[in-house]
Structures are given as structure tokens and as C-alpha cells.
Amino acid sequence: MALISFDLGLKCDANRSFIDQDAPPLPHTDAPPTDWTPYNDRAAFETVEFVFTRNQMSAKQIDTLLDLWVTTLIKHNDAPPFANHKDMYATIDATPLGDTPWKSFTMCYNGVRPEQDIPPWMDGKYDVWYRDPLQMVRSMLANSELDGGIEFSPYRDYTTENKRYWKNFMSADWAWNQVDVIAQNEENHGSTFVPLIIGSDKTVVSVATGQTEYHPLYLSIGNIHNSIRRCSTRARARLIFTEFPIHIQCPNFRRQLFQHSLAKIFESVKPFMETFDVTHFPDGHFQQTVYGLGPYIADYPEQLILSGVVQNWCPRCLANRKDLDSDQPCLHRHEAHTELLIEQLTHKQAWDEYGIIANVVPFTNDFPRADIHELLSPDILHQIIKGTFKDHLVDWVGDYLQVTHGARHAAEIMDDIDHRIAAVAPFAGLRRFPDRHGFRQWTGDDSKALMKIYLAAIEGHVPQDVVCTFSAFLEFCYIVRCEALTEDDLVQLQDALNRFHKYWEVFKATGVVSTFSLPRQHSLCHYILLIRLFGAPNGLCSLITDRFNALGQMLLTNQCLDKLAAACADFEARGMLHGSCLSNTLGELRRRQNVHEDNDSELDDDAMADMVQEGHSRRLHVYKPQNQSVERLPVSQVFLGKVAVFNSAAASFHAPSDLSGTGGMRRKHIQATPSWCGGEPRRDCIFVNMGADFDSPMGGLAVAWVLCFFSFNYQTLYYPCAIVHWYAYVLEGRDPDTGMYVVTPTTTGDGVPDISIIHIDCIFRAAHLIPVYGPDFIPKISPHDSYDMFNLYYINKYADHHAFEIV
Structure with a gap:
């Protein structure tokens, strides 16, 4: 619930005037749903997207693929959508969307020089390649893919017990506090606050001229939901690429190069950090937008460069470098306090007593409401x-x-x-x-x-x-x-x-x-x-950042990728990418042949698959809703019909803490195959939902080892099943040292393994077990034999974050 007393995130028109808040947005585009410009058709676009983005084929491989394609079409007097890789690249370059060009400027040293033996780096020129962050953010905000996954104002979330909880960036306190300051100017009332999230990840590359330090910079915005920022490349962008030779022997000059580069690059956004910009948003409406420098994601060495703090000191607080592990609370660093210390102390005193490099000015000092010590974010x-x-x-x-x-x-x-x-x-x-x-x-x-x-x-x-x-x-x-x-x-x-x-x-x-x-x-x-x-x-961590591999051609490649991503979003918004390319083509053929009625002409992917190929799938796909349990399948008579055996199943479940789809859904395959990748067998373990009445330390979840997946039809019903070997909990709670549950394979009274047949609907998801090795040394054991060789196993709650949450 929001307690702010002024309006936020109000819709306006392109002339800055507020409009009826219930008014529908203008059409996304005037282009008809058949306009694939600059691509000939959907097949041409998806070919480019597959070859260039997903498969990342080399130019030579693209030419080979197109040559093979020609051989299949030449007898039909037809040709593929592109003549060669040059034709394909030219088409990508002609894509009108996502075209934020790369620019560059040059920096050089202008400080004091020695009278003789001037170091080469003092005469060097250092190129900084970047894209205009204002244009990048506007493009990001206009992306219709983000509609429904973006917040227009800060808010606070509470549990049903009225306890605060933190999730997306705008649910936290920093954005809330920023809006309070912005609102002091009444002209900003009704505006949307857009925090810029910045991240950099320095890397060192050996090139022909020697070791070179690269500083790629990434940009996102705080309004986007975390789940979308983690999985969508359209929710973050490559912004800057700086290249500094390591042989620059003056650390202070390298720090200043980086600081001045950042300050210059964000100049275009600065005018709209106190007064508003008018920006197109994902819902199709315009809004008045006030920007701000938000969290900066960086490794510790870069945090020191950004904050002007000495090695081994904390860039966020004033804890002494010799006693960082003290349990005593410590004051946090603040821009105003740092500037006061620099005024009152000598450079040596500031260095020795507070870990401050007095002649480094953080780039954030040039921007309103920005304090680098506060903005340094977690770096998991x-x-x-x-x-x-x-x-x-x-x-x-x-x-x-x-x-x-x-x-x-x-x-x-x-x-x-x-x-x-x-x-x-x-x-x-x-x-x-x-x-x-x-x-x-x-x-x-x-x-x-x-x-x-x-x-x-x-x-x-x-x-x-x-x-x-x-x-x-x-x-x-x-x-x-x-x-x-x-x-x-x-x-x-x-x-x-x-x-x-x-x-x-x-x-x-x-x-x-x-x-x-x-x-x-x-x-x-x-x-x-x-x-x-x-x-x-x-x-909000460096796990979401990418890495560059080179400079010149690499920047052009990344620009092409941005064009394709923008085109994909545009075609999707116009409803042109529903279904698969083949299903739509087959549907069109059926329409032309008047085989089906007009409303039933488009085939879904499953129907298309049945028509294109015969045979049965080797995988049994399972959707398992959470908290649903199914009784064990009773067997009361001998079944003499056909049984289909499967090598794996796939359980889908809600796991938003892991890298998953934007809705938080994740799919895990469960293997039960006699030969994994042509080698030894692999049979995975599972969590089985036994219902609320099942007495288990894990609240109704049992653990079993899958021996086989199979299915059969009986009368009018279809039964997908699994043969499982059960495990039993050894302790009533977790092991006190490791924090993990311990299980053991179970047997019947006469020592026979306890094996059952269950319906697959009671499988919750895959489980991972690790042997309790104890103090004894073990011989070399194949991982495929791990579930056969030991008597006790830990349920591995660290297998992924969803396992941690349920175990």
C-alpha cells in the first residue's frame, strides 16, 4: 500500500498534458500485421533470429547452410530468403528498431609531466565507446514486452500477518525516499521515477599490444520486476565499453579516467533528474519521467575505484581496515562527510585514518540525489x-x-x-x-x-x-x-x-x-x-551481467542483436509471432485448400507435430501443480495390454528464486534411462506428494528413487506411472550440523527393497541425494552408482534455490 500524498505515474500525452487515466493507449504502430519489413516474411525473420542470435553461426557456416538450402529448393525454381551472409547482415542492418548507435570520445592525460623520460601512457589517447543512456532508457521503457512487468511508483508490500517484505526494487526504501525528495518540486507531481541501475565488470584480456583492461558497463532500470530483469535481455542493455592498457603506471589517472568517462556519458540524462522528460511506456501511454542514478553493481576493486576508497577498507562504512570483523556497529560513509574530512585533513591523514583517496572525485558527485557510498549494491x-x-x-x-x-x-x-x-x-x-x-x-x-x-x-x-x-x-x-x-x-x-x-x-x-x-x-x-x-x-547483482569478448566488430554484433530483439518485440506486440512458423504456414495452406472452416484453420503446435511426424515421444511431459497429491495407484488384477516405457519425465513447478520464465515457472527433467548419453544408466530421485495426512518431517513430501516410467490404457483411462524405490527419514528433523534431512533406502520385513508403482501426478519435482560419507575414505565410484552404494543420504537442499525453499 502506498502512503504518498501526491500522485505518481499519471498518464499524459506527447505534449506533457495529463489525460483521462482510463483512456486506452494509442495503437502500437500503424504497420499492418503482415508487414515484416525489412524481412520478406516470418520465415526469413525467424531464420535470422535463429542463426544470428540463438545459434551464433559464423559467416562461413551461414553460407554453407544457405547453399544446402538452395539445393533443396532449386528443383522447385525457388530460393532461400537470403543469398549469403552479406545479404543477411545487410537485412539486419536495415532493421529500423533498436538502433541506438555506438559513439566514442577520446580522453588523455593533462596533468603534470616530468621534464624528461615522459612515460608513454602520459601521451596516450584512450577511447571510450558508449551509447546514449537517455536514448537507451527511452527505448527500454517503450518496449511493449515489459507491459505488466513494470512499476510506475514505489510501494510497500506486506504479508497477511501485516509484516513487511521486500521483493522488486520499487518495493524497497531507497526509491521511496528518492520520490519524497523529487516531490518537493510541485511541477514533478504526477511523474514517474525511473532509477538507472548500473553495473560494470572489469576483465583483463591479452591482445597483440599487451595486457588490456576492459570495463563493460550495463544499464537497467529499477521499475522492471526482478524476474524479468534476470531472464530478459531487453530489460538490460550494454551501454559503455572502455579500454585501458594495464601499463598505465599511475593508479590515480586510471581512477580519474573511469570517473570522468562515467560523468560524461550520463550527461544526457542529467537535465531530467530534477525536471521531467516525456517518455513512451510499455502500456502504450506517455508519462512524465524523472530519472535518477540508482544502485551500482560492481566487484570490490571497482567499488574502490568508484568510491575513492583505499584497498582493504570498506567503501560503504568507516570500519577500520584492521578490524573489519568487529561486532560493533559502525557509521556509514556519506558524500558530505567525506568532503568535510578532505577539507580538514591532509591527504595522508585521510588515507591512513579513514581510507579516503582525497584526489579522487566520484562521478556521482556531479548528479543530484546520488551518493556512491549509498548506491554500491550487493554483489552476490x-x-x-x-x-x-x-x-x-x-x-x-x-x-x-x-x-x-x-x-x-x-x-x-x-x-x-x-x-x-x-x-x-x-x-x-x-x-x-x-x-x-x-x-x-x-x-x-x-x-x-x-x-x-x-x-x-x-x-x-x-x-x-x-x-x-x-x-x-x-x-x-x-x-x-x-x-x-x-x-x-x-x-x-x-x-x-x-x-x-x-x-x-x-x-x-x-x-x-x-x-x-x-x-x-x-x-x-x-x-x-x-x-x-x-x-x-x-x-540486483552481477549474476545478471554479460561479458564482452572483443571491441570493434563486437560492438557492431551487439548492435545487430539489439535490432533483432527490438524487431522481435515489435512483431510480438502486433500478434505476428503466435504459434510456430510451421504451424502458421500449414494453417495457411489448409485455409487455401478449404479443408477446415475459417475459425479452425490454424493448427496448434501439438497438432502440427502429429501431422508432420509419426511415432511416440520418448519423454512423458508432466505438469504438476503445487500442493496437489494423488494416492498410489492400486493394482488389483493382472494387466495384459500394451505398456509404453519412457526414459524421462519433466515436472513443471513455480520456482521464481531460480532463473526461470517471467512467470516464475521452471521445468526439471527426471531421468530413468538404461543408458545416459550412450553410457551408464541414470535414474533420478524425486519428491512425492503424499498428502497432508502423511507423517513426514517435510510436511507431506516423501522421497523415492525412480526405476522406470511407463504408461498404459485401461478401459477408457490413461495411466502414466512410475516404478519407485522408497526412502525413509532417519531423523525427526534436520541433521544439526549440516542442516539437511537424512534418508535411507527402505526394505520390507524380509529385506526386499520397498518398491511401488505410483501415478506420476503425485511427483512434485526431482530430488537430489548426496551420500553420508562419514569419516572413512571411499574408492573411486561412478556417479551413476551413487544411489546403490550407500546406506544413508542427505537430501541436498542446496541443489537449487527452489529445493532450498521446500527442504
Whole structure:
């Protein structure tokens, strides 16, 4: 509910005058639904979209494909929609939408120079490529794909118990506070506030001229729902690409290059940060729009550059760099306070006592209502996943083993940990570690994958407090990634952080570390405040940013991708992409042949598939609504009919905390195949909804191992079924150290495995189990044998975020 006393987000016309708020929008376009300009038809557009966007074919491969296509059409005196790759590229370039051109400007050093031996970098010229952010935001706001997924004003959400919860960016306090300031100018009443979310992710590339530092910049807006921002490339845009050689030996000059670049690029938006712009919105209406610099997503080194803070200090608060792990509250940094300190102190005092680089001016100082210390947002990827987990905790386990057991025995234990990790059963979306988990070059995906299975692998080889440290940390990490966070969740988040800080003392007690004064770990202390300010971090972190691969041709490629995405949105808005291309073509042929009546001429995809190909699907697709349970299928007589066997099923469920569709729906395949990828068998585990009366620690969910999927028809009914081996819970609650439930395969009274046939409608989703290894070493085990080799298993609640929420 909104408590603001003035109107927000009112519709207006192109001349800034407010209109009837119930008036329908103007037509999206005057173009008819048959106009595919500049493409000949739908087949030509979808060919380009598939080849250039989804498959990313090279020019040579495009030519090969078109040549093969010609050979199939030449006997019909016909030709494909494009002659060659040049023809295709020219058509993309002719697309009138999404055409925000790349521009560039050059910067150079103009400071004091030595009298002789002038460093080459002082004479260098540094190019900054960018696209106008004002034009990019206007294009984003006009995108009809975002209609229904965008907020026009800040709001506050409450649970049925009247407790506050935070989800999308506009549900949090920062946007609310900004609007209060903007509304002090009465001329802005009725306007829509659009915060610009900025993110950068520095990377270093080796090129012919040496090491080069690239700073790609990304832009989104805070009004877009988190779920859309995570899954839609149209909800974020590539904005800037700076290229700085690493051999620039003056760190201050590199900082200033970056700051001045940002300040210059956002000049076009600045005039509309205090007075309004008139902008076309996704619903087809115009609105008066006031912009503002919003959260900035960056890794710790870039946060230091942006804030002008010294290495090892916190860019958000004034905690001393030597005591970042202190449990005492600390004042937050503020632009006005920083400027006062710079005025009153020498540069050395500011550096030593407050971690301030006095001669760096943050670019935000040039813009209204913008304070870089406040705008630095959570960075789940670098602060939690790659920083705290990989760079700290995983390394500390190796150090602990060496300190405690010596190098030789520590290496043996590490080998066993690797065997345990490699033995984990396959699971959809789970990265495999068939050899070792110690890589020379770690990626964020490697770290995220290891987090899902690492806790069970080290348990038994490390002290209980180390296990509890990891358990508390993983709780914190997975709570943070939830789609929405309530006041109770924030209490749990603080509790997990407190337990993490309590148990991590084991690493200090065993001599592994001497201090926990680490900026990335310290940043976890700010997450609760940042959630209150900016909403749930899963829609506002560097996990949503992309990476560039090169510069010149790459920028043109990205511009082509933007054109195709804009064209796709336009065609979709005009209703031209409903159904598949083939189904529409077949429907048109049927209309011409007068086979069906006019209202029944268009085939859906399932009918098209039946007509185009014969045979039955190898997969049994299941839609499983949440909270629906089905009794076990009774078998009262012998069935002598035909049985169809399937190798997999697909369960669909609502999982908005994971990367999913814009509606939060996610699909997980459950395998039960005698040969996975031509090799060993793979049979997955599942959660089975047994109903509210089932006595289970997980509230009606049982766990089973799928041995086979099959179906049959009996009388007039169709029965899709699964043969499953049941598991039983070992404890009444979770294991106190790992926080996971423990199950065991069940048997009947005479020791026979407890196997049943169930209807697939009672399958909720796939489950992942990890063996309870204990303290003993294990031999090398194939992951396909994991569910056959052990007596106890953890239900892996870290397999994905939906599993964490239900387990």
C-alpha cells in the first residue's frame, strides 16, 4: 500500500498534458500485421533470429547452410530468403528498431609531466565507446514486452500477518525516499521515477599490444520486476565499453579516467533528474519521467575505484581496515562527510585514518540525489560465491588439513574429498567434477556448482565447527537469493550470519588464519540494510551481467542483436509471432485448400507435430501443480495390454528464486534411462506428494528413487506411472550440523527393497541425494552408482534455490 500524498505515474500525452487515466493507449504502430519489413516474411525473420542470435553461426557456416538450402529448393525454381551472409547482415542492418548507435570520445592525460623520460601512457589517447543512456532508457521503457512487468511508483508490500517484505526494487526504501525528495518540486507531481541501475565488470584480456583492461558497463532500470530483469535481455542493455592498457603506471589517472568517462556519458540524462522528460511506456501511454542514478553493481576493486576508497577498507562504512570483523556497529560513509574530512585533513591523514583517496572525485558527485557510498549494491557473485566461499572458506579447509595433518596426509584427504565430489549422482543443472575441484582458473559457475555439494564432501574429514561454519554460510547465501524476503527472513539471515561468525573461530583457533578482517566477508554485514534499501538481491547483482569478448566488430554484433530483439518485440506486440512458423504456414495452406472452416484453420503446435511426424515421444511431459497429491495407484488384477516405457519425465513447478520464465515457472527433467548419453544408466530421485495426512518431517513430501516410467490404457483411462524405490527419514528433523534431512533406502520385513508403482501426478519435482560419507575414505565410484552404494543420504537442499525453499 502506498502512503504518498501526491500522485505518481499519471498518464499524459506527447505534449506533457495529463489525460483521462482510463483512456486506452494509442495503437502500437500503424504497420499492418503482415508487414515484416525489412524481412520478406516470418520465415526469413525467424531464420535470422535463429542463426544470428540463438545459434551464433559464423559467416562461413551461414553460407554453407544457405547453399544446402538452395539445393533443396532449386528443383522447385525457388530460393532461400537470403543469398549469403552479406545479404543477411545487410537485412539486419536495415532493421529500423533498436538502433541506438555506438559513439566514442577520446580522453588523455593533462596533468603534470616530468621534464624528461615522459612515460608513454602520459601521451596516450584512450577511447571510450558508449551509447546514449537517455536514448537507451527511452527505448527500454517503450518496449511493449515489459507491459505488466513494470512499476510506475514505489510501494510497500506486506504479508497477511501485516509484516513487511521486500521483493522488486520499487518495493524497497531507497526509491521511496528518492520520490519524497523529487516531490518537493510541485511541477514533478504526477511523474514517474525511473532509477538507472548500473553495473560494470572489469576483465583483463591479452591482445597483440599487451595486457588490456576492459570495463563493460550495463544499464537497467529499477521499475522492471526482478524476474524479468534476470531472464530478459531487453530489460538490460550494454551501454559503455572502455579500454585501458594495464601499463598505465599511475593508479590515480586510471581512477580519474573511469570517473570522468562515467560523468560524461550520463550527461544526457542529467537535465531530467530534477525536471521531467516525456517518455513512451510499455502500456502504450506517455508519462512524465524523472530519472535518477540508482544502485551500482560492481566487484570490490571497482567499488574502490568508484568510491575513492583505499584497498582493504570498506567503501560503504568507516570500519577500520584492521578490524573489519568487529561486532560493533559502525557509521556509514556519506558524500558530505567525506568532503568535510578532505577539507580538514591532509591527504595522508585521510588515507591512513579513514581510507579516503582525497584526489579522487566520484562521478556521482556531479548528479543530484546520488551518493556512491549509498548506491554500491550487493554483489552476490563476487562477495559471496567467488569471494567468501571459494577464495576464503574452501582455501581454509585445505590450509586446515595441512596444519593439522601435514602435507602428505592432507593430500590424501583432499584426494578423498575429490572422490566424494566425483561420486555425487547426476542432477539436472548440476555441474560435474569428474577429476578434481582444484582449478587454476575458477569461474563463477564453478564456484556455484561446488557450493551445492561441498558440505557433504568435507563432513567427516573436518571438525564439527567447520561443518557448522559452512552450513551457516550456505544458509545465508541461499536466503539472500530468495525471490522475496520477509521480516522473518531477515531475522533468519541475521541468525545465519551470527552463527557463521561464531563457528568460523575454529579457523583462528587452529592457526589457519590470524584475522577475519576481509572486505568481501565484511560486506555480508551490510546485506540486511541493502535489502531494505534495494529489495531482494537476486534481481540486483552481477549474476545478471554479460561479458564482452572483443571491441570493434563486437560492438557492431551487439548492435545487430539489439535490432533483432527490438524487431522481435515489435512483431510480438502486433500478434505476428503466435504459434510456430510451421504451424502458421500449414494453417495457411489448409485455409487455401478449404479443408477446415475459417475459425479452425490454424493448427496448434501439438497438432502440427502429429501431422508432420509419426511415432511416440520418448519423454512423458508432466505438469504438476503445487500442493496437489494423488494416492498410489492400486493394482488389483493382472494387466495384459500394451505398456509404453519412457526414459524421462519433466515436472513443471513455480520456482521464481531460480532463473526461470517471467512467470516464475521452471521445468526439471527426471531421468530413468538404461543408458545416459550412450553410457551408464541414470535414474533420478524425486519428491512425492503424499498428502497432508502423511507423517513426514517435510510436511507431506516423501522421497523415492525412480526405476522406470511407463504408461498404459485401461478401459477408457490413461495411466502414466512410475516404478519407485522408497526412502525413509532417519531423523525427526534436520541433521544439526549440516542442516539437511537424512534418508535411507527402505526394505520390507524380509529385506526386499520397498518398491511401488505410483501415478506420476503425485511427483512434485526431482530430488537430489548426496551420500553420508562419514569419516572413512571411499574408492573411486561412478556417479551413476551413487544411489546403490550407500546406506544413508542427505537430501541436498542446496541443489537449487527452489529445493532450498521446500527442504
